[in-house]
Amino acid sequence: MAMRRNLLLQESQLLERFDRIRVWQQGDRRAVHKPLLVLLMLGRLARGESRARFDEIEDDLRRLLDQFGPASAAASRHNPFWHLRTDGLWALDGPSSIIGRPPAATPTLTEARTLTGSFAPDVLAALLKNSALIAQIAQRIVAGHFPESLQQDVLSAVGLEGTEAGADAASDRARRDPSFRPRVLLAYEYRCCVCRHDLRLDGQVVGLEAAHIRWVQAKGPDIEPNGLALCSLHHKLFDLGVFTVLPGQYMLVVSQHVTGSDEVRARLMGYHGAGIVLPQSRTSYPAAEFLAWHQGEVFKKPQREV
Numbered sequence: 392m393a394m395r396r397n398l399l400l401q402e403s404q405l406l407e408r409f410d411r412i413r414v415w416q417q418g419d420r421r422a423v424h425k426p427l428l429v430l431l432m433l434g435r436l437a438r439g440e441s442r443a444r445f446d447e448i449e450d451d452l453r454r455l456l457d458q459f460g461p462a463s464a465a466a467s468r469h470n471p472f473w474h475l476r477t478d479g480l481w482a483l484d485g486p487s488s489i490i491g492r493p494p495a496a497t498p499t500l501t502e503a504r505t506l507t508g509s510f511a512p513d514v515l516a517a518l519l520k521n522s523a524l525i526a527q528i529a530q531r532i533v534a535g536h537f538p539e540s541l542q543q544d545v546l547s548a549v550g551l552e553g554t555e556a557g558a559d560a561a562s563d564r565a566r567r568d569p570s571f572r573p574r575v576l577l578a579y580e581y582r583c584c585v586c587r588h589d590l591r592l593d594g595q596v597v598g599l600e601a602a603h604i605r606w607v608q609a610k611g612p613d614i615e616p617n618g619l620a621l622c623s624l625h626h627k628l629f630d631l632g633v634f635t636v637l638p639g640q641y642m643l644v645v646s647q648h649v650t651g652s653d654e655v656r657a658r659l660m661g662y663h664g665a666g667i668v669l670p671q672s673r674t675s676y677p678a679a680e681f682l683a684w685h686q687g688e689v690f691k692k693p694q695r696e697v
């Protein structure tokens with residue numbers, strides 16, 4: 392019995408191993424590649440597929456990085472397929488001339504297409520033994536990397552929709568200062584700083600949210616200069632990097648990646664190049680350091696010409 396216990400990866404050890412990729416690497420920079428690859432593979436595993444050649448999942452991974460990563464993240468889409476090995480999560484199969492290389496010798500995109508990846512044998516055994524862990528780990532990863540407005544979208548995109556943003560999302564909420572929302576909404580006089588939406592139902596404002604400019608997941612503080620009052624639509628578009636606000640000028644600029652019909656023009660493009668509605672007090676103005684983080688880590692560069 393003792394031997395059997397040693398062979399099985401304990402649940403806590405498994406979670407700890409996945410938690411290694413929750414860390415935000417390189418200081419302020421978002422590290423989205425590994426989390427998105429792991430989520431993609433967890434979604435496949437939930438559907439009974441435990442291995443994948445890189446070229447089988449390449450298009451899906453590119454779409455995920457384009458949608459939920461910073462601009463140009465998809466160009467290095469093959470990197471996590473190789474580097475995930477060093478976290479003890481991942482195993483690779485393929486030509487020994489590539490597999491045998493030292494960890495720093497990242498293969499080219501073409502070489503990566505000859506490789507097959509899967510979770511490491513002990514990780515895979517633990518996940519297959521208790522499939523509820525797949526959803527639990529997926530929730531921890533999205534809660535650690537993405538703002539609440541995007542967490543369900545990310546889970547849906549990897550086929551894990553219906554996975555409730557569970558205990559971890561709740562604990563993230565708990566760590567936030569509950570006064571952040573009312574303070575930010577008051578600062579902006581209860582209206583969206585983009586479209587001035589201020590619909591009220593019996594006096595209560597509806598569909599208006601306090602967005603963190605620098606995400607909570609990236610240690611953005613709960614202070615007014617890190618907040619924007621945004622309607623639900625503009626909040627989601629801001630978190631997706633569809634538009635950003637230029638530091639110092641408070642000018643809204645829209646990504647060149649966005650297209651749409653007249654309706655979209657009215658809801659978004661019409662505000663391109665215009666100033667946002669500023670808070671009533673100068674001390675609440677969005678701070679340049681947080682806007683610069685959003686521009687660098689979230690906004691889908693390049694911006695449209697003004």
Ligand SMILES: [Zn+2]
Pocket residue numbers: 583584585586587588621622623624625
């Ligand atoms: Zn709005």
